[in-house]
Every structure is written in C-alpha cells, then in structure tokens.
Amino acid sequence: MRRALAIAAVAILPLAHVTTASAAEPDDRQQAFAAAAEEFQVPESVLLGVSYLESRWDAHAGTPSNNAGFGPMHLTDAASYTGSNHHGQDEEDPRGDDSRPAVPAAEAPEPAEIPAALRTLERAAELTGESRERLRADPAANIRGGAALLADYQKSIGAPLSDDPGQWYGAVAKYSGAEQQEAARFFADEVFATIKSGEERVTDDGHRVRLSPVPNLGKVVAWLEKLGLRAPRRDGVECPSTVSCEWIPAGYAELPGGGYGNHDLANRPSSQKIDYIVIHDMEGYFGPSVGLVQNPAYRASWQYSLRSSDGHIAQHIKAKDVAWQAGNWYINAKSIGLEHEGFLAEGHTWYTEAMYRTSAKLVRYLALRHGVPLDRAHIIGHDNVPGTLPTTVRGMHEDPGPFWDWAHYFKLLGAPLHPFGGPRSGAVMIRPDFENNKPYFYGCDRQNPEAACPPLPAHTVWLRTEPREDAPLVKDIGKHPTGESLYSVYDHSARASTGQRYAVADRQGDWTAIWYLGQKAWFHNPASAPTAVPSMGLVVTPKPGLATVPVYGRAYPEEAAYPEGVPYQAVTPLQYTFSAGEKYTLAGTAATEYYRAVTFDPANHQVVRGKTKYLQIQFGHRIMFVKADDVRVTFSG
Numbered sequence: 001m002r003r004a005l006a007i008a009a010v011a012i013l014p015l016a017h018v019t020t021a022s023a024a025e026p027d028d029r030q031q032a033f034a035a036a037a038e039e040f041q042v043p044e045s046v047l048l049g050v051s052y053l054e055s056r057w058d059a060h061a062g063t064p065s066n067n068a069g070f071g072p073m074h075l076t077d078a079a080s081y082t083g084s085n086h087h088g089q090d091e092e093d094p095r096g097d098d099s100r101p102a103v104p105a106a107e108a109p110e111p112a113e114i115p116a117a118l119r120t121l122e123r124a125a126e127l128t129g130e131s132r133e134r135l136r137a138d139p140a141a142n143i144r145g146g147a148a149l150l151a152d153y154q155k156s157i158g159a160p161l162s163d164d165p166g167q168w169y170g171a172v173a174k175y176s177g178a179e180q181q182e183a184a185r186f187f188a189d190e191v192f193a194t195i196k197s198g199e200e201r202v203t204d205d206g207h208r209v210r211l212s213p214v215p216n217l218g219k220v221v222a223w224l225e226k227l228g229l230r231a232p233r234r235d236g237v238e239c240p241s242t243v244s245c246e247w248i249p250a251g252y253a254e255l256p257g258g259g260y261g262n263h264d265l266a267n268r269p270s271s272q273k274i275d276y277i278v279i280h281d282m283e284g285y286f287g288p289s290v291g292l293v294q295n296p297a298y299r300a301s302w303q304y305s306l307r308s309s310d311g312h313i314a315q316h317i318k319a320k321d322v323a324w325q326a327g328n329w330y331i332n333a334k335s336i337g338l339e340h341e342g343f344l345a346e347g348h349t350w351y352t353e354a355m356y357r358t359s360a361k362l363v364r365y366l367a368l369r370h371g372v373p374l375d376r377a378h379i380i381g382h383d384n385v386p387g388t389l390p391t392t393v394r395g396m397h398e399d400p401g402p403f404w405d406w407a408h409y410f411k412l413l414g415a416p417l418h419p420f421g422g423p424r425s426g427a428v429m430i431r432p433d434f435e436n437n438k439p440y441f442y443g444c445d446r447q448n449p450e451a452a453c454p455p456l457p458a459h460t461v462w463l464r465t466e467p468r469e470d471a472p473l474v475k476d477i478g479k480h481p482t483g484e485s486l487y488s489v490y491d492h493s494a495r496a497s498t499g500q501r502y503a504v505a506d507r508q509g510d511w512t513a514i515w516y517l518g519q520k521a522w523f524h525n526p527a528s529a530p531t532a533v534p535s536m537g538l539v540v541t542p543k544p545g546l547a548t549v550p551v552y553g554r555a556y557p558e559e560a561a562y563p564e565g566v567p568y569q570a571v572t573p574l575q576y577t578f579s580a581g582e583k584y585t586l587a588g589t590a591a592t593e594y595y596r597a598v599t600f601d602p603a604n605h606q607v608v609r610g611k612t613k614y615l616q617i618q619f620g621h622r623i624m625f626v627k628a629d630d631v632r633v634t635f636s637g
Helices: 002-011 029-040 044-055 120-128 132-137 139-156 165-175 181-197 221-227 286-293 329-333 353-370 406-412
Strands: 199-202 208-211 245-247 276-281 304-306 313-315 335-340 379-381 427-430 460-462 495-497 501-508 511-516 519-524 532-534 538-542 584-590 593-596 606-609 614-618 623-627 631-635
Touching: 029 044, 029 139, 029 208, 044 139, 044 165, 044 181, 044 208, 044 353, 120 132, 120 139, 132 139, 139 165, 165 181, 165 221, 181 221, 181 353, 276 353, 286 304, 304 353, 329 335, 329 593, 335 353, 353 406, 460 519, 501 519
Parallel strands: 245 313, 276 335, 276 379, 304 335
Antiparallel strands: 199 208, 304 313, 427 501, 427 532, 460 495, 501 511, 501 584, 511 519, 538 584, 538 631, 584 614, 593 606, 614 623
C-alpha cells in the first residue's frame, strides 16, 4: 500500500524546468546526455551511470528490451506488450521424462495490473511533453525522459536538485522500480560503482560516449529510507552476498488424481553432481511468472527468477532439488535453471545490463559451488538442451534467443572467451563481434511476423550448404523433418552461437566449414572481421570400421543397471547421422545416470547408475552424447 501511495504522490508533484520537446535536439549521444542533465538539473554523471546500467547507452534501433523498456534510459511501456510464461504452452513437456504420464498444463492466471515500474514511459511523457512514440524511438527524447524521471524521483523524496551526485542515491534507487529495499540498494550501488570507475564505449549506433571517473564519489544512503521499501524474505537463499535475492518458494503439493507438482525433491550434489546451468527467458513478466512457479498444479518450475529492471533475484527451489525446466529429464536432474524476465516471442530484442550483472554473479557463485565449468558446454541456453527422443526434438525451446550477448556475459563471469591456437587450428569457437554482427532475421514484429527485423546485434552466425552468401541454409532433420531451415528469430536450425566450439571441416577463402548435424556447414569468417577464433582441443570421430555411430539426447544406463521395480528407460538414438570422417568437439565425459523420481514422497526416489561410458559433444546447435566405445578421441591440432 505504501508503494502505491508513493507512486500516487509522485504523479501530482510539480517539476521545475520542464520544457516541451524542441525540433533542435542534439544528434550526438554525449551531447544529448549533457543537454538533458542541464535541462532537468541532474548531474550528468548520474544520468550517464543510470543509463549505462540499463542499456550501456545503446538505442537498440527503437526496439524494446525483454521487459518492454526502450532506449538508452530503458523507459518501460509494458502496457503495449502482453505475454505468458512459455512453459507448458506448446509441445515441450518441461519435465522431459517420458516415464511419467502426460498431464495438462494448468491454466495461467488472468494478467494482473501492470505495476508502475513497467510503465515509466507514460510518466516520462507527462513530464516532458514528448509523445510516447518519440520516447520509444528517438534516443535524445528518451534521454530527456529519463532525466525528467530522475528529477521527479528526487523531488518526491524531498531531496535537493544538487550538483553533488551522492545526493541522488535515493532517486537512483527509485529508478530501479524495485519494491524491495535490497534490490533498490543493489541497483544504486552498481550505478555509483560505474560512476566511480568510469566507462567509455561506442554505442550500437556508432556514438562514442564517455563517463569520466569520479574517484572520490560519496553517496548519501539515508535517502533510501525515504522510499519506504520492504525488506526481502531471505530464508537461507543460495545467492552471493553481492546481489539482491529473496526466497519465494515454488509450489510443492499432492494434486487430485494422484499427481503432484511442481518439482522433485532430491539430495544433490550428494545424490548427483550438478553439471549444467541453464539460461532461460520467461516469455513473461517477473510478477506473473513468479506467481506461476508458486502454483503446484503448474507443470513447470525453475530454481531462480531474475527481474530485468534492477536484476533482483527470487529463488524458488533449493539447488539440492530438481526443477522441471529444460524439457530433458537427464539435464533437469543435473542442472540449475535461471529464468530471466522478458520475451523472445514478442519481438523483444535486448537484455538490461543490471540483469546481466546479477545473473553473472549468481552463475559464477553456483558454478564455483558445484564445480560447473565456466564454458558454453555447461553454461547453456535452453536452446542448447537436446531432445530426449526423436519425437521430442522438434518441440524443444529456443530461448534465450539470438540477442543474448554471450561474450559480454562470459566476461562478466570472469571467464572471457579467449582464442587458443593458430589460424589453421582444427577447431574453432564461434565469436562474432556482437555489436557489429547484425544478421538478417524475420519475426521480431508480432503484428507483422513475416517482416524483417531491424538490424540488431546478435551472437549467432548463419550456416550454409556452400561457401557463398546465396547458398541455402543447412538442414536440421529433427527440427524440420521435411522442410528447410528458416531465417526466423525463433529457429536455430542453421545457426551456431558465440562460445560454441566446432571441429573444422574445410576452409575456402573467407569461409570456414564446420561439422554440424552430420554435414559440412559453411559460415563467413573473413580475416578482416572474423566471426570465429581458433580453439584447439579434443575431438571425437567414429572408430575405424564404423560407418556411422548413434548420437543421443540423454546418457541413460544400460538395461542391466536397473534394479527390480525401476522400469528400464530405453537408450534411443536421435534421428541424426554421425558418419566416418566427421569430427565433433568433446566437452568431457557424461555421467551415466537416471534419477527415478515419480512420486510425491521422496522415500522411493533413487539414482540408477550404469557402466556404459558416454561423452558429451557439440553436434549441432544443441549438445548431444555418444558412447565412448563408438568413437576415437584425438587432438584437433
């Protein structure tokens, strides 16, 4: 209630020095920040610091972020966008366990009223006289809107329009939109750390922007108390101390008809080692998605939810327990899932710096705690999780999509994606320059799904059947059994992503071929602007005498390993062909395990372990597995 009253109070406060938009707004991004700071009496360093933590000063071609934020100041306009969490909405069963009976998805609740934190563009329009269209599309207008909001927030808590950046701590905290004091403090601290250290970069549309360091920066944290925010419920959350994190437990209960939901109790890592961390996006907003995971009848769950505007984290399931999140039970049983607020399927095309930072801090903490390698074979997207059987490959999900900046993310993780080897290395790592890599996609406009997307930074390269730009895309017979791969933003069939490692199949001029889903796949890789770097390492190829070897979507035990009372889970190959002469990069061994957990009472849960040895390989866009007895391991050179 206090939050609602605070928002209502802000809405009626007058704001000095407000002028309507003029036709002569600055074209240069740095000048736009300076002009808006002067107009609304906001320290330029504060305006630059807030914008950096939201967008890194990028304009993103006027497209929305993954929680409907626009422009350098991330002004939110969620009223224009709707959606629902992707789990349970289509072919993929998040449990990914065909030993369980299918259950209908629970009905999603009616959309709740959109909070003020997701409607800041409306308030910015009131304060500046700018139209909502200009605030979305024009960077200078957007920066004016952000400056007006900061000044408005400063006045609302009774703080002075001071030249001292430290006096703006409360307004910066309020800009986060957080309802929790800890989340608002984290956001403000990150902004002030950025101001103190300084930043400089060229934006996505070619503007060089500099925030000069302020080494003796102070901060008046007392203003935070004026916001009247609630304290989070921590309850032993498994998060680093450097992020805002609260405990909001997932639903766990028996259901009518003998079922239960929405996750499984376990005892990891004592029972099974955690090998993967899976990056998702929600296809929805934070509040409604958190509401879904609290419902035991909802057939999906995940360990953590992350909010876009401020990076706040909610933990729902302890790491020891198994969430129903990735559509592959083998991966579920050995992974932790992070859902990031936002949409791929609504045309949203970028993620906030605040969420990147907290996500990276959380993943690094979890990886170090559980011994998960910080590489793209173990820190994976939902789109990298394989189907379990030939029948499930087609329905596997595509998030977080091509606009997640994996190179930036791994730099934040403290594990930058470095090259290893010489120019003729037998293996490469995909690593285009994200800011300048703007491949063609369609499907970003929900009103016109066949229209081309605006040129946007992406982590991916297209793979073709021949070394020329007009060659067809390679095929994925699992995703499109009878058709061609698509240029859709939702279709990864002919794409390789940043950080993924592949064995080189051929080179020709500016083109490199890799082995991909049983075929040569060519991508443009000129020396003047490389899209991949050398990445020597181990590769696998069929043993001499074997024409082909099967590939699998899960590393399940052989039949003899199953004790009485536990049904055998068939080890069924996927529909792809791994032929003699082909090579695929090796990520390591994969534990031969099946976690039998199909009852509410965990007393009968058990892990079945086999003697068959599996290896994890990068076979296509998704990771897959082969039996060690079928392949020979060599060095790529």
